[in-house]
Amino acid sequence: MSPTRAPLEERNREQRRAEIRRAARALLREPLLRGEGRTADDFRLVRQYARELREWFDRNTGWPLQVDSEIARLRKSPGDVHVSTHAARETGGAKLPFTRRRYVLFCLALAVLERSEKQIALGRLASNIVLEAAEPSLAGTGIAFTLEDRGERTDLVAVVRLLIELGVLGRVAGHEEDYVRDTGDVLYDVRRRVLAGLLTGRTGPSMITAEPFEERLAALAADPALDAMDSDDLRNRSLRHALTRRLLDDPVLYHATLTEAEAHYLTSQRAAITTRITELTGLVAEVRAEGIAMVDPDDDLTDVRMPEQGTHGHITLLLAERLAADGTAPVPLARLEADIRELARTYGGYWSKTAREPGAERELVARAVEKLAALSLAETGTDPATGEPTIAPLPALARYAVGEPVVRTAGTSRP
Amino acid sequence: MSAAADPRTATPDDAPEQPSRHRPFSYLTAPNAPLYRAVMGVFVREKERYTVHLRPEEVHRLLPDAHRPDEPDTVVDALDRLTEWGNLRPDPDTTRVTAVEDFYRRRYIYQLTREGEAVEEALAAYDAGLGRRGALQAVALADIEARLRELLAHTRQESPDAAVVHLALRDLAGRFGDLADNARAFMGSLQRTIDLHDADVAAFLAYKDRLIGYLERFIGDLVVTGSAVARLLTELERPGLDGDPAVDRLLRIAAERDAEDAAPDGPGTTDPAARPDSTALAAALDLWRGRWDGLRGWFLHSSGHEPQAKLLRSAAHSAIPQLLAVVSALNERRSGRSDRSADFRALARWFAAAPDDASRHRLWRTAFGLYPARHLTVDATTLDARQADPVPPNTPWAEAEPLRISPQLRKTGTYERRGKPNRITDRTAERRHLAELNRKQAEEIAAARARLDTGGPIRLSDIGELDPAAFGLFLGLLGDALSTWRPGTTHTVATSNDGGMAIRMRVLDSGGTAEIRTPHGVFRGPDHLVEITDVDGRAAEEAYGQEAPGT
Numbered sequence: 017m018s019p020t021r022a023p024l025e026e027r028n029r030e031q032r033r034a035e036i037r038r039a040a041r042a043l044l045r046e047p048l049l050r051g052e053g054r055t056a057d058d059f060r061l062v063r064q065y066a067r068e069l070r071e072w073f074d075r076n077t078g079w080p081l082q083v084d085s086e087i088a089r090l091r092k093s094p095g096d097v098h099v100s101t102h103a104a105r106e107t108g109g110a111k112l113p114f115t116r117r118r119y120v121l122f123c124l125a126l127a128v129l130e131r132s133e134k135q136i137a138l139g140r141l142a143s144n145i146v147l148e149a150a151e152p153s154l155a156g157t158g159i160a161f162t163l164e165d166r167g168e169r170t171d172l173v174a175v176v177r178l179l180i181e182l183g184v185l186g187r188v189a190g191h192e193e194d195y196v197r198d199t200g201d202v203l204y205d206v207r208r209r210v211l212a213g214l215l216t217g218r219t220g221p222s223m224i225t226a227e228p229f230e231e232r233l234a235a236l237a238a239d240p241a242l243d244a245m246d247s248d249d250l251r252n253r254s255l256r257h258a259l260t261r262r263l264l265d266d267p268v269l270y271h272a273t274l275t276e277a278e279a280h281y282l283t284s285q286r287a288a289i290t291t292r293i294t295e296l297t298g299l300v301a302e303v304r305a306e307g308i309a310m311v312d313p314d315d316d317l318t319d320v321r322m323p324e325q326g327t328h329g330h331i332t333l334l335l336a337e338r339l340a341a342d343g344t345a346p347v348p349l350a351r352l353e354a355d356i357r358e359l360a361r362t363y364g365g366y367w368s369k370t371a372r373e374p375g376a377e378r379e380l381v382a383r384a385v386e387k388l389a390a391l392s393l394a395e396t397g398t399d400p401a402t403g404e405p406t407i408a409p410l411p412a413l414a415r416y417a418v419g420e421p422v423v424r425t426a427g428t429s430r431p
Numbered sequence: 432m433s434a435a436a437d438p439r440t441a442t443p444d445d446a447p448e449q450p451s452r453h454r455p456f457s458y459l460t461a462p463n464a465p466l467y468r469a470v471m472g473v474f475v476r477e478k479e480r481y482t483v484h485l486r487p488e489e490v491h492r493l494l495p496d497a498h499r500p501d502e503p504d505t506v507v508d509a510l511d512r513l514t515e516w517g518n519l520r521p522d523p524d525t526t527r528v529t530a531v532e533d534f535y536r537r538r539y540i541y542q543l544t545r546e547g548e549a550v551e552e553a554l555a556a557y558d559a560g561l562g563r564r565g566a567l568q569a570v571a572l573a574d575i576e577a578r579l580r581e582l583l584a585h586t587r588q589e590s591p592d593a594a595v596v597h598l599a600l601r602d603l604a605g606r607f608g609d610l611a612d613n614a615r616a617f618m619g620s621l622q623r624t625i626d627l628h629d630a631d632v633a634a635f636l637a638y639k640d641r642l643i644g645y646l647e648r649f650i651g652d653l654v655v656t657g658s659a660v661a662r663l664l665t666e667l668e669r670p671g672l673d674g675d676p677a678v679d680r681l682l683r684i685a686a687e688r689d690a691e692d693a694a695p696d697g698p699g700t701t702d703p704a705a706r707p708d709s710t711a712l713a714a715a716l717d718l719w720r721g722r723w724d725g726l727r728g729w730f731l732h733s734s735g736h737e738p739q740a741k742l743l744r745s746a747a748h749s750a751i752p753q754l755l756a757v758v759s760a761l762n763e764r765r766s767g768r769s770d771r772s773a774d775f776r777a778l779a780r781w782f783a784a785a786p787d788d789a790s791r792h793r794l795w796r797t798a799f800g801l802y803p804a805r806h807l808t809v810d811a812t813t814l815d816a817r818q819a820d821p822v823p824p825n826t827p828w829a830e831a832e833p834l835r836i837s838p839q840l841r842k843t844g845t846y847e848r849r850g851k852p853n854r855i856t857d858r859t860a861e862r863r864h865l866a867e868l869n870r871k872q873a874e875e876i877a878a879a880r881a882r883l884d885t886g887g888p889i890r891l892s893d894i895g896e897l898d899p900a901a902f903g904l905f906l907g908l909l910g911d912a913l914s915t916w917r918p919g920t921t922h923t924v925a926t927s928n929d930g931g932m933a934i935r936m937r938v939l940d941s942g943g944t945a946e947i948r949t950p951h952g953v954f955r956g957p958d959h960l961v962e963i964t965d966v967d968g969r970a971a972e973e974a975y976g977q978e979a980p981g982t
Binding site for chain 2: 024025027044045046047048090091092093094095098099100101102103104113114115116119120123124126127130131148151153157158159182209211212214215216217220222223224229232233237238264265266267268286299300302303304305306309310311312313315317318319320321322323325326327329330331333334337363366376390391401411412414415416417418419
């Protein structure tokens with residue numbers, strides 16, 4: 017049929033599919049969307065297609081999608097709890113990952129907000145956190161807060177800013193800087209719906225009694241209702257969920273990281289799983305001998321990019337090249353730092369000023385390595401002989417190569 | 432100094448004269464400080480009972496058990512040392528004795544010196560200041576009110592009794608000072624969240640009811656008495672007989688009495704030759720005016736200042752919910768109830784106890800699930816190439832055609848993304864085509880809508896025949912209308928999702944069946960009266976000056 021004659025339904029269907037795709041990608045990028053502010057448009061789309069999305073996620077990933085008049089929340093849980101490259105980060109500045117103290121402060125702040133009125137002042141929040149932190153079982157871990165010195169106040173403000181970004185708090189009056197300097201206070205609205213949607217697991221952490229850390233984490237990620245039953249059908253379902261989760265969330269799924277049952281299931285169901293993901297999200301399966309990567313033609317369903325413009329992106333690229341050239345052997349970080357010094361002589365002219373300063377290598381290498389590890393292109397380790405930190409390339413690193421220099425570049429002659 | 436000049440003093444003649452005025456404080460740092468302190472305590476207590484002189488035996492007897500030495504002579508030594516520092520003054524004991532050895536023994540009676548007394552007062556104030564738990568005195572308010580009434584009565588007299596006025600004002604100032612001090616301490620301790628960070632939990636829970644009751648009583652008193660006080664203050668500030676505020680006369684009377692007491696060589700000693708001079712009077716009057724301003728600032732609005740009493744009241748008010756929050760936090764902590772707050776507390780413990788930062792990041796990801804998806808990218812050129820020539824799934828990454836990174840990016844760290852610009856130019860034609868398609872379809876929809884517009888209420892059975900586009904729209908509208916239909920409904924109004932069309936439906940008493948014919952079949956249902964309005968279409972028509980002919 018010629019496109020001019022395309023009936024209304026066909027066009028509607030096409031538009032629906034595009035909108036569902038946008039909604040699904042929005043949820044995968046940001047699993048908690050609010051009906052107001054920055055995420056309002058995405059929220060509206062998700063709400064419009066809530067039924068379709070809920071069905072898809074429930075069937076393929078086991079992630080509940082909850083949509084009400086204020087928030088849309090996809091209760092994601094990772095397919096692989098061993099990935100440690102998704103830290104909570106401060107919202108501004110260097111976007112440093114959260115520290116032990118900040119994580120604890122974050123949870124205590126939520127515990128306080130859970131019981132607070134509709135509004136709260138930062139000073140009141142702080143004093144109630146100090147009260148919570150005095151709980152013997154917490155104090156027993158050796159952590160203590162007085163929130164009196166500047167460093168601790170800065171930690172609290174980093175936590176509060178993350179809560180603002182998530183939409184749990186809305187600033188009404190005042191500035192956090194004044195609180196840090198002890199010259200003022202800040203007033204917030206507490207958004208209870210958002211607060212109620214923060215935890216993702218099926219089991220409340222307070223109900224989990226498992227002791228060592230790994231067991232706690234496993235208990236937190238588990239779905240007790242599903243685990244209690246046992247049938248082939250359910251086993252297959254949980255395999256499908258785990259694999260789909262990893263393919264939806266993680267850059268590369270290496271076969272080497274799968275259990276036997278998972279590998280078996282993936283072999284038989286690979287096409288079905290990846291096709292469904294492509295239909296929903298537009299991600300394309302890159303199937304190779306070592307594993308599968310769902311790659312993104314739109315390049316926006318990610319928080320870490322490679323290749324990327326700018327000094328850090330450039331350095332990551334150059335180091336990746338060095339790493340790939342060495343085969344699969346782990347490389348000591350110290351050697352990469354030496355490489356940076358050498359590369360700076362050739363390419364330093366294109367880099368930011370701070371990157372060219374002597375002594376910047378450590379930070380530059382750390383950031384590049386963090387990126388490569390986050391994208392499953394390399395993995396960090398330690399040299400058993402020397403105890404030095406090392407980094408080793410992973411197979412997917414080989415998917416990058418520099419293009420033939422037929423494309424015009426600055427400086428070469430133009431046709 | 433009289434004590435030092437006394438020839439019978441126990442001070443050794445060769446003792447170096449300490450230049451410091453604060454020598455009487457020396458005993459606090461002396462080796463036997465607790466004993467000295469206890470001895471001085473005896474003197475202070477006895478002075479309150481108007482006993483001026485004490486014999487060493489009496490001091491020994493009156494010492495608290497904990498500090499009483501076995502040997503009475505130890506007390507004598509202590510008394511001597513205190514005399515040396517200037518805290519005590521010995522006087523010869525002239526009472527009759529009944530034993531010879533007593534007669535030969537050096538006998539003195541002791542009394543506090545002015546310096547010694549000042550030291551004790553300072554220490555008492557110091558202890559009280561530190562030990563204050565921020566109690567609020569409701570009684571103080573009643574006292575203040577009574578004194579103000581008394582003063583008001585005085586302003587109405589022709590010549591008030593100076594002594595009585597002075598006394599009343601002094602008492603007022605004292606009570607008010609107490610209240611203000613306590614209030615300050617109270618507000619301070621509230622700020623520290625009821626001092627609970629390290630308090631004994633059981634004790635706090637037992638204490639809290641009394642504390643809350645007390646706070647409520649205090650707030651009540653502050654409201655009732657506070658407003659009475661404010662009224663009295665206003666009354667006292669009304670212009671009196673001479674045009675000045677009535678209270679001014681009273682303040683001047685008090686100041687004059689103070690100035691009379693004040694001698695040129697300092698307070699305390701009375702010298703009949705000293706006359707109150709004008710500077711002393713002015714200073715005293717300033718002092719009293721300052722006190723009065725402090726008092727009125729507490730209870731009355733002045734420009735730009737909330738009265739302190741109001742601030743105190745709101746602090747006490749907000750303290751109650753704060754206390755209750757602390758209580759419920761403690762109770763929850765004890766009962767171990769599971770709710771979200773408990774969940775967050777549990778997580779806080781887990782984060783604190785996690786072995787390293789990597790574990791904490793994993794815990795964060797698993798517990799909160801707020802992480803974004805993360806994917807590698809692929810460019811359009813590569814994608815097209817792969818579609819044309821698929822890579823077999825068992826190819827290792829190293830052997831498959833890689834993603835070509837722009838040499839420009841490789842070299843400089845910046846690039847115009849490869850591939851995309853081509854695509855954009857490629858698509859302009861398609862875009863134009865799509866736009867054309869859009870326009871045509873929009874026209875089709877508009878036409879279908881216009882066809883569906885009934886222009887007024889008609890029966891369903893009168894609609895007759897509809898083409899597929901119009902029928903699709905009609906079904907949508909019918910669905911919208913029926914979704915509002917409840918048992919017993921006879922009439923409903925609904926609007927399409929986009930707000931472009933509206934439908935009214937009413938049940939027909941006559942009943943009957945309506946038929947709508949379409950190219951694909953016949954739609955049947957109970958007959959209704961319907962009115963379908965193409966809201967957008969009509970608005971557009973109006974905008975075009977009703978150019979469009981009715982279809």
